[in-house]
Amino acid sequence: MSELSRRKWIGAGITAGGLAVAAKLADRYGLVPPDGSGIYGPGATLSYAAHRLITSGASAREFRREQISKTPYPNGKPPMDDRFKGEEATGFVNWQVTVGGMVERPASYSLGDLKALALRSQTTQLSCEEGWSYIAEWTGVPLGLLLEKAGVNSGAKFVVYSSPAIQRGRYDSIDLDEALHPQTLVTYAMNGKDLPVGHGGPVRMRVPRQIGYKSIKFLSTITVTDSLKGFGKGLGSSAVEAGYQWYAGI
Ligand SMILES: Nc1nc2c(c(=O)[nH]1)N[C@H]1C(S)=C(S)[C@@H](COP(=O)(O)O)O[C@H]1N2
């Protein structure tokens, strides 16, 4: 839920006191997001708890093929460093996506390994917090399948995923509910072709139920954890470090 919808809740008559009560309830049901304290805390908690209680299991809207955007917008520049350029020159044959952390069987997948796994396609919209969006068809392996193969340990709460340090260490995280949702895809193709580098190729995470910054490009690590403390500044997301909400449901 965006800052705007948060304001809508407040506009609908939920006072600061009401938010505090909602936060207490959310706490009781384990629905406090990692950024649930601090100045926007009660609002962030309310939007996360409301989504998880009311819409858990709901799916992002899927579109028809004719609705695919003709000119999808590649946001930002691909990594410019030599290591990435070297990988690109070889068609990313050495690119690896690792699955580790609180799992029974850590694993590492090449692009070929991912393509050989069960695939799923979906036509969804990527919406940036800056206001623009586009619709595309994404194909890949459900994150849930990779987690199932890895065997998630009990007590695990989050999945943290990142591009290599090469791109300023972009990373983000989601709860297990989002991670196991069938629309959360480790994506290697877009509109029927290899995922272009401009859109995060060779592999990106697609989290279509949340805002664009959760869909990390140039994906290289997937880590299951019970705490976000050991990653970056401990906020679970480079976007949160920049002031955005951790839970960015739409
Ligand atoms: N590694 C990495 N992932 C990223 C970003 C980035 O700069 N680096 N930008 C994010 C943001 S803010 C958005 S809106 C989407 C943009 O995806 P697009 O380039 O396909 O439009 O990617 C997200 N994932």
Ligand SMILES: [Mo]
């Ligand atoms: Mo964005």
